[in-house]
Amino acid sequence: MRQIGVGIVGFGTVGAGVVEGLQRNRGKLAERLGIDIALRRVADLDITTSRGVEIDASILTTDLTQVVGAPDIDIVVELIGGSGIARKVVRDALEAGQSVVTANKKLLAEHGAELFSLAEDRGIDLYFGASVGGGIPIIRTIREALSGNRVESILGILNGTCNYILTRMESAGLSFEDALAEAQQQGYAEADPTLDVDGFDTLHKAAILAALAYGFTPDLSSLSAIGIRGVVEAEDIRYAKELGYRIKLLGIIRGVDGEVEVRVAPTLVPKSSMLGSVDGVFNAALVKCDLADTTLYYGRGAGRLPTASTVIGDIADVAFNIVHEAPLKVIVPKSRKPVRLKPSAEVMSRHYLRISIKDEIGTMAKLTGVLAAHNVSIGSVMQKTTCQVSGSAVPVIILTHLARQADVEASLVEIGRLEIVDRPPVRLGIE
């Protein structure tokens, strides 16, 4: 049986999971593939701290060149993360003729075009299934299973930390801060949660999905990422719930009339929908295509073994491609015509508005007048009654019909200036 040598760079959480999975299921993989996948080396700066997995000490090394460019390593698995050393590791491996499997979303979101082009020039595989969705095979599905389709939209709950926080804010009535602290205690959030809670992690993943679906690499700096910190308040979660919705941080990718919308925003989704049913650290992506129509993929978006599952699935594919000299099965599509990114302001969607007004006669007429003047049509209104006297502040919740985001924002600026409004209005999208 042909043997394929694998070397891992980065012996962190996912690295240890891949080591465990490759060792545990080596026989099973050989049975399915007809190829023996041999883990030959694991490189990291720290090779003494236990990772909770048994490993032959002789395959551990601090010397990168024992993996990258090493003649007995056919597949380099990059699990360092970030876009510094990782970029050099991937480049050097590809240039040395080694196939690469990576789980690094930041690297691909920032330098994907360069790296995929290098891989294609060299006729070598660069697989990246675990960069989006952890244990969910969403990348593979879009690349292969749906290859006969045109993708219309992808709505993804792509960050487990945010979904855990939003779930706990709703189910336990926690504030954002308390839910974040709980997530940190549970190991679901980093000490510095910025990348997660401010939407950047989701944005990296959305950019990769957009590249797959529409064949272009969006410039990250031109994309809008709204996170949940300082944006989603406990009361919005309560009002959304009363109206039959849940708030989820979504990566939204949608092709409309030759333009592509790529953005991240906390968004209301119906409670009883499939996306609305995704709780806790779980992730999901809802994909709409011209042939398959609506499909959804759900699972653990992170974690040692789930992420390892996808990395190992990639390793198995790449090993097969090497043995059969059939690389580049799925080329990351390069758009033949330029793709225009749709500015957020132009996006059409339904909107949730929360406006805190003084409870006086005529205030509703003023609000609705401003919205109408900006072509924003109202779907439903919920005014929270209070036990207090006329003149005290009460929230008004408005769900709009489809409206242009710029129109809604302009109307909110004007509403914010009204005397009857006592603090800045809140706007969230609805899908």
Next chain:
Amino acid sequence: MRQIGVGIVGFGTVGAGVVEGLQRNRGKLAERLGIDIALRRVADLDITTSRGVEIDASILTTDLTQVVGAPDIDIVVELIGGSGIARKVVRDALEAGQSVVTANKKLLAEHGAELFSLAEDRGIDLYFGASVGGGIPIIRTIREALSGNRVESILGILNGTCNYILTRMESAGLSFEDALAEAQQQGYAEADPTLDVDGFDTLHKAAILAALAYGFTPDLSSLSAIGIRGVVEAEDIRYAKELGYRIKLLGIIRGVDGEVEVRVAPTLVPKSSMLGSVDGVFNAALVKCDLADTTLYYGRGAGRLPTASTVIGDIADVAFNIVHEAPLKVIVPKSRKPVRLKPSAEVMSRHYLRISIKDEIGTMAKLTGVLAAHNVSIGSVMQKTTCQVSGSAVPVIILTHLARQADVEASLVEIGRLEIVDRPPVRLGIE
């Protein structure tokens, strides 16, 4: 660009969808694959009735040999259905050296072992993604994405007709008969709905999934298929709902201690769970694996274009394999050791019991006594109070803890004989 010739046998609903999809997205496929997939022929006995798709009349033929064994056809797409002519078409094509794509669950459930073995001997691909789950890439996912995993269980809502009927029985309070009539009106159920509502369609699909996950072909006649007709009553749906559950027809495949459970049964699932959220004609499969943990795949389990999406995804793969001379990437695993099928009687699960009793003092003590004597432990009890006098019949709903099915059934036989019980008790599983 290399061209690969495709011939379709069977110009029915799915056949027309594949024609439409291949024509519409030919350019897109070429861009992604670097291969031009050319639809060269469509064979059917009836080539005059319009299928609602534009097609060059010159590629239509009533002559099977224009596809099977024809030198310009690289891939034969079998969309006849059934296990009669279809079996011959697939056999003949493989023997003529043509790769085959089929959506035929009955054929594979009954003759899969023979056909896969023939394909493997000839070194030719036999792809069958659309045989389970329509537009959901569940087969591909188990074969490829999860190839590094050991599958622990698969719970599948695999029949859209049944799921539509069960959904409407709950949401509109319809009887089975009315919901079936509605499904027939909507085109979601056949005039003779036996294959669907009595569970055989789900059983065929469960057998295919079991073959993929555990490498053996279960003998269909040894498997238990309980459908929904005459089994799931409107009142059970109501009681389940009150207890926070929905009833779904599940295909259940589960490996436990070297034995494999393969069965079909209407089953209670939590309303707020992902499976519980699958409504109408949609299908889903919840897969539990050792590395990926829980993942779920959701979409349209039938229909012209969704099924075509999966067939075309298979065609794309097979075309790539032909061009790169790399067939048999994913061999349907043949178990090295015999797999023991777990008899239904031995299956451990929680159970829902509905027992109609005379509302008298001491009846509950008698019931619980019988259950305890059979080692069936009670989780919760709901007795529906009535406005009627003592002595009238009332339903008692019991949810058990984990119990052996044989023990539960034995206790129900004994309970059925009690004087206080006025009709046969009902038992459903809970997952």
